[in-house]
Amino acid sequence: MSITDIDSLCSLAQKCGIATEYWDYSGSHVQVSVDTLTAVLASLGHRVESDEDLYREHLCVDEAPWKDVLPKCRVQKAGVGGFLPVHVPHGSKVWVEVYLEGGGTRQLAQLDRYVPPREVEGNLIGEASFLVPEDLPLGWHTLVAHLEDGDHEAPLAITPRSLPRFAKAKAWGLTGQLYSIVGKRSWAFGDSNDLSNLGAIGAERGADFLLINPVHAASPASPIAPSPYLPVSRRFVSPLYINVETIPEYAWLGEQDREQITKLKRQATFDAQGLIDRDSSWGAKSKALQVVYRAPREPYRQAAFERFCRVNGKALRAFAEWSALVEEFGIEGIDPKGSSRMSRALERLGERVDFHMWAQWIVFDQLNAAQRRAKEAGMEIGIMHDLAVGVHPCAADRWFDPEVFAEHMYVGAPADMYNQLGQNWSQPPWRPDKLEERAYEPLREMISNVCSLGGAVRIDHIMGLFRLWWIPDTAASPAQGTYVRYNHEAMVGVVLLEAYRAGAVIVGEDLGTVEPWVREYLSECGILGTSVLWFDVDAEGKPIPAAQRKANQLASVHTHDMAPTAGYLNEVHLDLAEALHLLEISPEQARCDARKKREAMLAALEQEGFLSASGREDEQEVVEALNRYACSGPAQLVCVSIADAVGERRLQNQPGTDQEYPNWRVPLADGTGAPVRVEELANNKRFLSLTKIVEKSVAQDSESLA
Numbered sequence: 001m002s003i004t005d006i007d008s009l010c011s012l013a014q015k016c017g018i019a020t021e022y023w024d025y026s027g028s029h030v031q032v033s034v035d036t037l038t039a040v041l042a043s044l045g046h047r048v049e050s051d052e053d054l055y056r057e058h059l060c061v062d063e064a065p066w067k068d069v070l071p072k073c074r075v076q077k078a079g080v081g082g083f084l085p086v087h088v089p090h091g092s093k094v095w096v097e098v099y100l101e102g103g104g105t106r107q108l109a110q111l112d113r114y115v116p117p118r119e120v121e122g123n124l125i126g127e128a129s130f131l132v133p134e135d136l137p138l139g140w141h142t143l144v145a146h147l148e149d150g151d152h153e154a155p156l157a158i159t160p161r162s163l164p165r166f167a168k169a170k171a172w173g174l175t176g177q178l179y180s181i182v183g184k185r186s187w188a189f190g191d192s193n194d195l196s197n198l199g200a201i202g203a204e205r206g207a208d209f210l211l212i213n214p215v216h217a218a219s220p221a222s223p224i225a226p227s228p229y230l231p232v233s234r235r236f237v238s239p240l241y242i243n244v245e246t247i248p249e250y251a252w253l254g255e256q257d258r259e260q261i262t263k264l265k266r267q268a269t270f271d272a273q274g275l276i277d278r279d280s281s282w283g284a285k286s287k288a289l290q291v292v293y294r295a296p297r298e299p300y301r302q303a304a305f306e307r308f309c310r311v312n313g314k315a316l317r318a319f320a321e322w323s324a325l326v327e328e329f330g331i332e333g334i335d336p337k338g339s340s341r342m343s344r345a346l347e348r349l350g351e352r353v354d355f356h357m358w359a360q361w362i363v364f365d366q367l368n369a370a371q372r373r374a375k376e377a378g379m380e381i382g383i384m385h386d387l388a389v390g391v392h393p394c395a396a397d398r399w400f401d402p403e404v405f406a407e408h409m410y411v412g413a414p415a416d417m418y419n420q421l422g423q424n425w426s427q428p429p430w431r432p433d434k435l436e437e438r439a440y441e442p443l444r445e446m447i448s449n450v451c452s453l454g455g456a457v458r459i460d461h462i463m464g465l466f467r468l469w470w471i472p473d474t475a476a477s478p479a480q481g482t483y484v485r486y487n488h489e490a491m492v493g494v495v496l497l498e499a500y501r502a503g504a505v506i507v508g509e510d511l512g513t514v515e516p517w518v519r520e521y522l523s524e525c526g527i528l529g530t531s532v533l534w535f536d537v538d539a540e541g542k543p544i545p546a547a548q549r550k551a552n553q554l555a556s557v558h559t560h561d562m563a564p565t566a567g568y569l570n571e572v573h574l575d576l577a578e579a580l581h582l583l584e585i586s587p588e589q590a591r592c593d594a595r596k597k598r599e600a601m602l603a604a605l606e607q608e609g610f611l612s613a614s615g616r617e618d619e620q621e622v623v624e625a626l627n628r629y630a631c632s633g634p635a636q637l638v639c640v641s642i643a644d645a646v647g648e649r650r651l652q653n654q655p656g657t658d659q660e661y662p663n664w665r666v667p668l669a670d671g672t673g674a675p676v677r678v679e680e681l682a683n684n685k686r687f688l689s690l691t692k693i694v695e696k697s698v699a700q701d702s703e704s705l706a
Contacts, residue, residue: 003034005051007112012054013037013060017043017432017485019467025416025513032482039472043406044433066120066127069094070154073439074132075490077161081134083111086145090117090126095146098132098156101139103703108132132156138497140439149596159493160500163526164256166636170702171380172694173209174202176373176642177242177560177652179228181668183678185245185586187268189281192366193243194678198642199374199383201682206695209381210374212641213560214388215241215367217396219331220286220323225276226664227653229388229460230427232331232395236319237367237447239359240281244288249295249364257295261288269544274675275665289362308361315445318400320356323598324349325499331394336402346447367453375455381505383454387446389461390427397442404434404442410471411464412478416513422469422478429468432486447495458554462508462527465491467520492525507554507637511535523552528637531555533630534548534562534601543604546633555635555642557626560652564641565623566671567649569598571605576651580660605629619671620647620686624693631697640694645687647671 003009010020013032018040021031038048045551046057064085065071076082084488088094108130115127176198183194195212202210212657215230216223218238231238244250253261268284270273271277282293297305318337325334335342346353355643367383372380390411391397398405405428412424435443459465466488471481499506507528510519519529531553536544538575549555557565574594578587585593602622605611610632611625623644631638643652647670654661668676670686679686 003038003048003051003054005054006034008051008054008058009034009037009048012046012048012058012061013041015058016041017045018044018073019483019485022414022483024049024414031254033480035474036475036482039408039474040470040484043409043470043472044431052344053568063118063120064408065420066118066125068154069147069152070143072437073155073157074143075159075440075487075493076136077493078136078138078158079134079161082132083113084108084130084132084143085115086128086130087125087353088128089144090124090146092126092147094128096130097144097146098136099144100137100142102137106133106136122639126423138500140497157439157490157493157615159497159499160526162524163496163499163506165311165526166381166505168208168380168636168702169699170638171208172631172638172640172698173207173211173379173381174198174213174645174691175385175556175639176641176668177228177664177665178212178215179278180652180666181642181678186243187254187265187281187285188270189268189276189285190678191241191243191369192363193246195241195367195383195388196228196373197357197678198681199370199379200377200643201678202691203377203379204682205688206698207640207691208379209384209637210379210465211384211456211458214385214386214460215453216388216391217319218278219326219392220282221327221330222279222283224282225392226276226278226662228386230392230425231388232322232392233319233397234388234391235315235449236360237363237443239289239356239363240278240285241288242285242359242363242366244285244292246366247292248301249292249297252417253292253295257291259644261291264288273662274667275662276667277665280647289359290355293358297355304365305358305361308364309357311475312360315355316360316398319352319360319396320353321346321349322396322399323356324352326396331392334399342643364453381455384456384458384505384507385450385454385460387450387460389425389464390429393426393428397430400434401442404430404438406431406470408473410473412469412471413483414513422471422481424471424478429470429484434486435550436487436490436507440490443491444494444498447498448502451499451504454504456505457499458507458510458667459495459508461512462510463512463514465495466515479597488521492522492527495527496525505637511559525552529553531633531635532559532562533557533626534568534597537597537600539651542600543629546605546608546629549633550634551634551636553633553635554637555630555633556639556641557630558641561655563604563644563651564648565626566597566619566644566647567651569619569622570649572649573651576654576661580657582654582656601626608632620689623647624690627690627694628697629692631701636700638694640690642681642687643668645690646676646681647686648676 013020098106111129113129117124117126136158143154143156145152178190181190214228217233217236264284268281371382411427411429415422459704467483469481469483470484471478510529577583583590605625608629615621650666653663
């Protein structure tokens with residue numbers, strides 16, 4: 001058997017939110033292949049191998065809403081009413097109430113709206129319509145439909161229409177890769193204590209926020225993947241960021257235990273090339289943490305730990321069980337949750353499970369303390385956390401909640417001018433249908449947790465709340481994927497509600513291929529976009545003047561996937577790309593193109609008075625001019641790279657490489673390669689000069705905007 005009714009296949013795919021065609025980066029129309037469509041449909045539970053299968057699945061999709069009395073989940077913005085369809089046996093009486101999260105009930109009015117009944121599996125089903133009022137309070141409420149045969153419930157979320165605008169007309173902050181900014185007292189890996197120091201140093205210079213890399217959980221066993229954008233959980237945090245000596249129980253340790261921890265700390269070192277070695281740092285730190293974990297706790301501390309465990313519930317225990325099992329069997333060696341082999345192992349790993357729960361409590365507590373200190377030091381926002389797109393294919397999140405992930409699929413990006421074969425990020429996507437069935441619980445818990453750690457969240461590839469590029473694991477290249485749509489009204493609504501409750505600012509990384517209406521939609525929701533100076537150019541490659549840039553943005557000179565400005569100016573990125581054979585054009589052409597782009601930027605800096613003609617040859621002056629130029633636009637938030645502020649030239653990440661370059665392992669250094677410690681920033685002349693200029697520029701712009 002085979003599929004001959006291609007129109008029917010495309011129609012089924014479209015009903016399931018699967019794109020059957022799209023326009024690529026070059027403007028060409030692309031028809032998605034039958035193989036890709038059938039593979040994606042199968043991952044959503046619709047296996048079609050023949051025309052008969054197609055007709056059956058069409059009926060299944062069409063009848064699905066009629067089989068539920070209430071929609072599986074309703075997400076609605078405050079101040080916006082709407083009708084609620086309720087499906088009951090034809091002729092049955094029904095009335096609907098809302099049980100409010102904060103207590104109390106509201107009865108819904110039934111609408112005089114006729115919908116013809118439908119036969120479903122031999123039964124005639126009718127549709128009654130009720131009005132969801134506009135004035136329901138924000139929160140997660142419960143819809144209850146009362147029928148003769150009993151009550152039926154479904155979640156109802158009322159979300160903000162928009163997040164409140166940030167209090168200041170304009171603010172600036174620092175950004176850096178926390179793990180790479182190592183302090184004198186850390187374990188060869190930037191940690192929560194370094195974060196507190198960075199926040200205080202930044203606040204002293206006038207910064208209102210500090211944007212850091214994702215601190216999501218990594219594997220608890222070697223080898224630990226270095227990329228912070230490929231975590232094993234986006235809900236929990238890597239205990240690598242724990243500072244051992246600032247745990248309160250450390251103060252009560254005996255001399256012998258302290259000596260043991262001191263010896264272990266000496267084992268946490270950079271590797272032979274002077275690069276960050278997560279395996280070395282965690283290998284030593286985990287043993288030290290075990291010593292502190294076994295120390296007696298004061299009653300108030302034990303009560304706080306137990307409260308943390310209750311609040312995070314089954315998910316925390318499942319994550320801890322996964323961590324203990326990975327230590328035992330390796331990240332690819334564990335069986336599905338609930339298997340007899342895993343259950344037997346967990347019977348003897350009880351203490352280790354408790355240790356991992358405790359480690360999460362400690363790291364959450366320390367990161368929360370860093371946020372408090374940043375605010376106390378004077379930051380308006382504090383720590384801005386970064387949220388990765390997805391998780392590792394063998395992630396804890398997938399192990400303890402497999403049904404919400406699509407099987408045999410990876411997330412990536414279609415071909416573009418920089419990656420003509422597309423990109424495969426090896427991350428399993430969430431299933432949109434399962435998210436709805438679960439009332440978006442995985443999303444809301446993830447957002448709630450990350451918002452609890454700081455004052456803002458940057459969502460990497462925020463287009464993933466609207467659509468994601470799914471790639472079948474049988475595809476020959478990432479280009480053989482297609483877009484799968486999510487219910488963006490619900491997804492964004494959940495983010496808005498949790499951010500509103502936490503008082504958090506949300507920034508969406510909206511670079512790359514974005515449908516034009518998406519940016520406008522996010523702006524209306526109070527979510528800031530992303531602006532990168534080197535990308536803000538017109539059709540002729542000339543920088544867009546400040547007056548023409550958008551206000552609802554987080555602006556910066558570059559991103560973590562680019563060379564720091566000093567490196568970019570000195571073509572370090574081209575030297576590396578040429579050495580690794582990553583250039584898709586000749587080295588001569590690549591350098592010619594880069595110099596034209598650089599010349600256009602320098603000319604704009606001169607024309608607008610940010611750089612003198614003689615200043616072109618002064619690297620520091622150009623870096624400062626570029627940051628002033630970024631500040632000069634109307635962007636509400638402006639980011640200053642700590643790497644730029646000390647003259648670092650090396651890339652933190654070289655896209656398109658894995659083992660060829662030490663991605664995410666480069667410790668912060670100045671232009672000569674000399675390490676720069678966190679504590680040294682407060683007296684680093686280049687850092688002081690750049691932050692002074694930025695603070696002055698933002699203050700002047702704020703006055704004019706006011």
